[in-house]
Amino acid sequence: MEKTLSRREKERLKRREYILDVALELFSSKGYHNVTMHEIAKKSEFAIGTLYTFFKNKEELYRSLLIHKSDAFHTQVEEVLDTPGDEVEKLRNYVLTLRTIFQKNADCIRLYFAETRGSCFNPKAGLDEEMKSRHRKILQRLAAVFEQGIKSKRFRPLGEPTYLAHCLDSLCNLHLFLWLENPTDNPYPEDPDKILNILFYGLLAS
Incomplete structure (x- = not known):
């Protein structure tokens, strides 16, 4: 209770x-x-x-801030990935959820990615591994979506599910970094398929 x-x-x-x-x-x-x-x-x-x-000090405050915010981010993403349904729609909703999180929390996202990507604002805070652990759990859930899509023959078996999860994560992060650097010239795509179609169809013309 x-x-x-x-x-x-x-x-x-x-x-x-x-x-x-x-x-x-x-x-x-x-x-x-x-x-x-x-x-x-x-x-x-x-x-x-x-x-x-x-x-007790600034390091603890900083740590509490990032943990508090990252828990909220991960909860939103996990809910999308754990929802039953079509794998393609799950991936679309995943990309859209990231877009919403990015746009509403740009300041915190800058701090968050400094930790998960290894360029820490404060190496003493001891957050690096803890933040990466949270990020790995999201990648595992994302990989499970690709794995289920391959099993159901929704996706072709073009790579290991974990590898595909990292590919999509990297594509989303690339758009995020460009948007954070210059939101006017590099808006984060409103249509998730602009990101997903790089994986779904690739570059070669049929």
């Missing part, structure tokens, strides 16, 4: 989430190393002592 939170506990969670949102804004605009706990406290309008009741 789910525990019912008291008013005080709800208020504490609300404060914690607000502090994380302020920290995300500062980390994204200035970089991890250029932000202090005092600056986060000032912008969030809390006393510095209040911050330390939630997080």
